Amino acid sequence: MLFTLNGKITEVSAPSMKRLLDVLREDCGLTGTKEGCGEGECGACTVLVDGLPINSCLVPFGQVQNADVKTIEGLIGHTDLQKAFVSECGAQCGICTPGMILMAAPLVERAQAEGRIPALAEVQETLAGNLCRCTGYVAIYRAIQTACGAKSEQASVISGENG
Amino acid sequence: MSWDEALAALADGEPGAIAKGAGIDLWDLLKEEIVKPDLMVSLLNIPGAKDIAKSDNTLVIGSMATLQMIADHTDVIQVAPSLAQAAGSAASPAIRNAATLAGNLCQRPRCGYFRSLLHPCLRKGGGRCFAQDGHHQNHAIFDTEGCIATSASSLGPVLVALEAMVSVRGPGGASRTLPVEKLFLMASQNPTREVDLRTGELLERVSIPLAGTINAYHKVRARDGFDWPMVEVAVGVRIDSRGIITSGRVVLGAVAMVPWRAFETEKLLLNTKLTNDVIRKGADVAAAGARPLRDNRHKVDIVRSAVRETLEKVRRIVDGAL
Ligand SMILES: Cc1cc2nc3c(=O)[nH]c(=O)nc-3n(C[C@H](O)[C@H](O)[C@H](O)COP(=O)(O)OP(=O)(O)OC[C@H]3O[C@@H](n4cnc5c(N)ncnc54)[C@H](O)[C@@H]3O)c2cc1C
Ligand code: SF4
Ligand code: FES
Ligand code: FES
Numbered sequence: 241m242l243f244t245l246n247g248k249i250t251e252v253s254a255p256s257m258k259r260l261l262d263v264l265r266e267d268c269g270l271t272g273t274k275e276g277c278g279e280g281e282c283g284a285c286t287v288l289v290d291g292l293p294i295n296s297c298l299v300p301f302g303q304v305q306n307a308d309v310k311t312i313e314g315l316i317g318h319t320d321l322q323k324a325f326v327s328e329c330g331a332q333c334g335i336c337t338p339g340m341i342l343m344a345a346p347l348v349e350r351a352q353a354e355g356r357i358p359a360l361a362e363v364q365e366t367l368a369g370n371l372c373r374c375t376g377y378v379a380i381y382r383a384i385q386t387a388c389g390a391k392s393e394q395a396s397v398i399s400g401e402n403g
Numbered sequence: 404m405s406w407d408e409a410l411a412a413l414a415d416g417e418p419g420a421i422a423k424g425a426g427i428d429l430w431d432l433l434k435e436e437i438v439k440p441d442l443m444v445s446l447l448n449i450p451g452a453k454d455i456a457k458s459d460n461t462l463v464i465g466s467m468a469t470l471q472m473i474a475d476h477t478d479v480i481q482v483a484p485s486l487a488q489a490a491g492s493a494a495s496p497a498i499r500n501a502a503t504l505a506g507n508l509c510q511r512p513r514c515g516y517f518r519s520l521l522h523p524c525l526r527k528g529g530g531r532c533f534a535q536d537g538h539h540q541n542h543a544i545f546d547t548e549g550c551i552a553t554s555a556s557s558l559g560p561v562l563v564a565l566e567a568m569v570s571v572r573g574p575g576g577a578s579r580t581l582p583v584e585k586l587f588l589m590a591s592q593n594p595t596r597e598v599d600l601r602t603g604e605l606l607e608r609v610s611i612p613l614a615g616t617i618n619a620y621h622k623v624r625a626r627d628g629f630d631w632p633m634v635e636v637a638v639g640v641r642i643d644s645r646g647i648i649t650s651g652r653v654v655l656g657a658v659a660m661v662p663w664r665a666f667e668t669e670k671l672l673l674n675t676k677l678t679n680d681v682i683r684k685g686a687d688v689a690a691a692g693a694r695p696l697r698d699n700r701h702k703v704d705i706v707r708s709a710v711r712e713t714l715e716k717v718r719r720i721v722d723g724a725l
């Protein structure tokens with residue numbers, strides 16, 4: 241079956257009912273996409289399909305035929321976001337991080353284009369389906385605001401005002 | 404693939420063929436062996452099946468539109484803000500990007516016993532309901548004699564309040580249209596099925612009257628972010644130029660296997676203005692007829708306060724409109 245994976249047209253033969261998550265990890269060797277719950281509850285498995293974040297643990301491989309799939313390995317152009325996760329300590333154990341970054345990527349892209357910093361409530365709503373058991377979230381929210389151009393101190397002020 | 408081809412594929416695959424939207428609910432049902440299909444027919448790529456558009460006097464939503472498409476669509480936000488809100492607050496953002504309208508309406512109940520391979524309960528054709536004496540904090544408070552699971556669809560109650568119709572296509576090109584209200588089956592009517600679709604029938608689209616209602620939605624959940632509702636309320640009312648209610652529906656979600664109309668509240672609202680007094684009385688009778696279980700009496704109180712909140716939202720819109 242043909243699909244676009246991180247910008248490259250890719251052919252993989254795997255059962256159409258195999259989870260996209262497993263195809264990415266096992267057949268494509270891209271282990272950046274993580275499994276937490278396997279039930280749509282945690283967001284660790286988030287990837288972009290045609291630009292939209294979805295849970296790859298709930299998508300049968302057959303569903304992405306001819307689609308454009310992007311995983312954390314293919315997220316070039318979002319180095320701002322990735323750098324901000326590093327500078328703001330948005331990752332600890334790192335299991336949730338690829339999902340967090342892919343979930344936030346479209347928001348960051350939109351906000352950067354519009355030249356604005358998303359408010360805390362908007363960041364929280366975007367990440368409502370992504371669980372993190374390490375960071376307590378604040379550093380993650382700060383990383384996303386920083387990636388949109390907030391100064392680190394300013395980002396914490398933005399969280400302070402809203403939260 | 405067209406609707407007719409999908410219907411033909413389903414008919415050919417009988418028995419053992421099943422329709423699939425995004426497959427979110429189906430995954431879970433497959434894992435617990437609640438469904439064991441030989442063939443799944445995906446409807447996702449049917450041309451036009453995701454379209455949302457105004458036509459004549461209705462707003463038509465294709466059954467494969469995703470919850471996020473519904474939440475973001477300007478016509479939905481204008482005609483049926485309660486629907487946009489319900490769709491936009493169901494599940495998580497990533498699930499909303501995939502989950503379809505038809506899948507949301509036809510998803511099976513979330514009762515933990517139902518979802519467990521180890522519990523052959525009434526809804527799976529077994530002999531007993533494990534929730535009656537077991538865990539039932541989130542279960543029904545109306546129609547609680549047999550199966551006490553609730554409908555999991557947040558869109559159902561809103562579509563009933565909006566007096567929406569659903570168009571169904573059957574094998575051989577037969578099609579019919581019915582009120583969304585008639586789509587759902589009470590547990591006491593049919594303990595093993597939730598929606599009244601015949602074998603091989605598919606939901607094609609939902610239509611909402613444009614000459615619509617003032618409508619509002621309110622969801623009560625344990626966690627602020629991403630959580631199933633404990634109770635949800637959808638209201639749709641028509642008012643005359645003086646602000647007097649000429650017709651109205653008050654529909655409760657997560658309290659029964661069907662979107663549950665609070666008829667007593669509806670009666671009370673008719674020919675009145677939404678004053679404090681009317682709102683209080685309307686909320687007081689919203690749970691009339693409830694028969695809660697040992698561990699879910701709290702839902703009765705939540706229904707009353709949620710109905711009050713929702714009617715207050717409606718009043719704010721009415722005040723703005725007059
Ligand atoms: C973690 C989590 C949280 C959730 N929270 C909420 C919530 O708060 N509120 C809420 O309402 N929902 C919630 N959901 C449920 C979610 O909205 C549904 O699972 C989803 O809408 C199902 O859509 P689907 O397209 O994936 O359906 P599928 O899984 O593809 O199908 C579901 C059922 O519908 C049938 N079907 C599909 N299309 C048609 C059709 N056109 N005609 C006839 N039958 C059809 C299928 O045969 C199947 O039986 C949640 C789900 C998860 C996993
Ligand atoms: S409530 Fe319904 S679905 Fe749950 S155990 Fe009882 S019969 Fe089964
Ligand atoms: S692994 Fe997919 S949402 Fe948790
Ligand atoms: S960093 Fe460990 S789960 Fe988020």
